[in-house]
Amino acid sequence: MPPKRISILGVGLLGGSIGLAMRSIVKDCKINGYGHRQSTLDASLRLGAIDQAFTDLKAAVQGCDLVILCTPVGLFSGILTQISDALSPEAIVTDVGSTKQSVVESAGKLLKYPDRFVGSHPIAGSEKRGVEHARADLFRGAHCILTPVASTDPKALEEVEEFWKLLHMRTSRLAPDEHDRILAEVSHLPHAVAAAIVAIQSEKGLSLCGPGFRDATRIAAGDAGLWRDIFIDNRASLLSSLRRLREELDQLIRRLDQDESAAIERWLEAAAQRRRNI
């Protein structure tokens, strides 16, 4: 059964896109939106991403059967603490955070009915932020990772899975720590490296950059606060990914130093093949 009333806590790019998608797919679902800026809530109402706007968290979740945390990860603990008492025992809580271990732990500690929390990570978005960039088709065809733990209510897990499928996502399940390790490698590391590549450029270089550079560094334009939260929250895994990348680059440096042309070509070819296979 699709949810009858959902609450989107944080109506930005992701939260707004959930609202727009739900409106276009499930006609009779009511959509509450919480935000701390009235201008964002006004824009969300105007764009049709939410039906009702709230600046009070407890009021925003009352009577909802599905609550989705869509703010930056750094705000989750405070939100979970505040909404805990206002949730009905039947309400399911999920989120769209890019890290999962700390989120699942917080939910386990802070919610009154922790078994009704299911961590989610829809792998969609862009370097843009704000509800004005929200799109009803942002999630379509993309992947959503769910991170249940032993105590998670299987019924809640299934319902959250159905919810993302309703938005035309493909879903899979991972343990929270495995999610964080893999995402450090495939998402947080590329972001850190894109920022580092931009950081070392000269102004002259930036003025001469081509389409390859622009694509490779597009993600570096993303919101700094959001990514700081992700980096700090997933510090251990990101550190280990950064160290592995450094080893890979050190190997390339050695091979260039020694003019190992054939080994460099084999390395480039292996990467090219893997990239083409995605």
Add this chain to the structure above:
Amino acid sequence: MPPKRISILGVGLLGGSIGLAMRSIVKDCKINGYGHRQSTLDASLRLGAIDQAFTDLKAAVQGCDLVILCTPVGLFSGILTQISDALSPEAIVTDVGSTKQSVVESAGKLLKYPDRFVGSHPIAGSEKRGVEHARADLFRGAHCILTPVASTDPKALEEVEEFWKLLHMRTSRLAPDEHDRILAEVSHLPHAVAAAIVAIQSEKGLSLCGPGFRDATRIAAGDAGLWRDIFIDNRASLLSSLRRLREELDQLIRRLDQDESAAIERWLEAAAQRRRNI
């Protein structure tokens, strides 16, 4: 005066796009195409990228007023040696190579009329290769760097500049060594890093990657042989760029290790600002 007969040595993505662009812009220009594979030449004729196909280098350049080297950089020396005697004293020679110092040096040594050579680097292209991906508008609006030296004939330089402007490119001039330093930073380094990021991924990670990863690593799908040539040819500058990136990553590692959240956010914000300003 636009050239009357040009010779494109190597009809791939770039050479083919030059042919298609010239055909659409200068109606009465004859376009010779040289290649070592008959199938490529057949496709080039069929697509209208060239008027006449040659598998003999000397024949391909005879009677041409503009000759453009469009093969991988590693083949340039052999080509320059072979065409030198077949060029008329008035013929202008240029190229589309991604590195310039070695190319300009080779031309200076190997050509009978070295002052008629002008190094060019049109910053356009994609990870695709082959004339089947050529487009008449590949160069439109993009930047082309010319790398004249003291001995370069100013008239030849102007004519090559006019040629790229004819293809709707913006042109600028750099010394060959400065070009190579800047391009190592803004192009060759991002390529090396994209390959390294792909190389360290697990299969699971690749199967879960999102749009950010795909954009950040798109260039890694490029032709390995072509990029090996570029890496080896621009070894010193690429090594120095790699070492600067490593320092930048080491700084991030230290900051993560010490949980310096504010410094990390400032660093991310500075990169985001620079990237948004491109």
